[in-house]
Amino acid sequence: MSNVEKAARLLYMLRVDFNGLYRVNKKGQFNVPYGRNKNPKIANHENIMSVSNYFNSCNINFLNVDFEESVQEVQENDFVYFDPPYIPLSLTADFTSYTEGGFTFDDQKRLRDTFFRLSSIGAHVMLSNSDTPLTRELYAEANIHEVSASRAINSNAKKRGKLEN
The missing domain is CATH 3.40.50.150 (Vaccinia Virus protein VP39)
Incomplete structure (x- = not known):
């Protein structure tokens, strides 16, 4: 998957899983059960673009390290x-x-x-x-x-x- 596809999948999972929790098992696999959302709002284009613009304009770096x-x-x-x-x-x-x-x-x-x-x-x-x-x-x-x-x-x-x- 491309980085965009990975991000989209994560956004989806966080909207439909239990309380928006992110957690993985010992194998590094996402392991949060589905929540009871009857009609979750999966994506808000305006909000995603606004947050993206903020991160890019403020020179914010995200790290995945210890x-x-x-x-x-x-x-x-x-x-x-x-x-x-x-x-x-x-x-x-x-x-x-x-x-x-x-x-x-x-x-x-x-x-x-x-x-x-x-x-x-x-x-x-x-x-x-x-x-x-x-x-x-x-x-x-x-x-x-x-x-x-x-x-x-x-x-x-x-x-x-x-x-x-």
């Missing part, structure tokens, strides 16, 4: 926001596989080290994660702010909504 590689050129006063797969809230809530290799605890530690390295060069760094003892231990030296967040994606509908962690 997070450490993506921030190699960060400098003082740059702003970096990380939103990794969160540390599980419990031993049974261990889903962190949004990518082929998953996001392990070692990856969480690499992210922490990257976070503090960028901060030490004067970059403004912000990160989201769950509020767990392990998260607080990893980021004990950081300025932590607790926020409530709504969660729209959960296989159990009763667990969607406001979360304190």
Whole structure:
């Protein structure tokens, strides 16, 4: 498939799958089930063109690389926001596989080290994660702010909504 065909397929899948979630299995294959959209709006030409023009006019680059590689050129006063797969809230809530290799605890530690390295060069760094003892231990030296967040994606509908962690 051409890049345009791949993009079109991705846009389609994100419109018809469960809650617009993007996730792959260990083989790197898209593995989100279909949602219950009765009449999804697959494409909005005006919006697609507007977003494309914005990205092209603002010199925005999209990278498909490891997070450490993506921030190699960060400098003082740059702003970096990380939103990794969160540390599980419990031993049974261990889903962190949004990518082929998953996001392990070692990856969480690499992210922490990257976070503090960028901060030490004067970059403004912000990160989201769950509020767990392990998260607080990893980021004990950081300025932590607790926020409530709504969660729209959960296989159990009763667990969607406001979360304190």
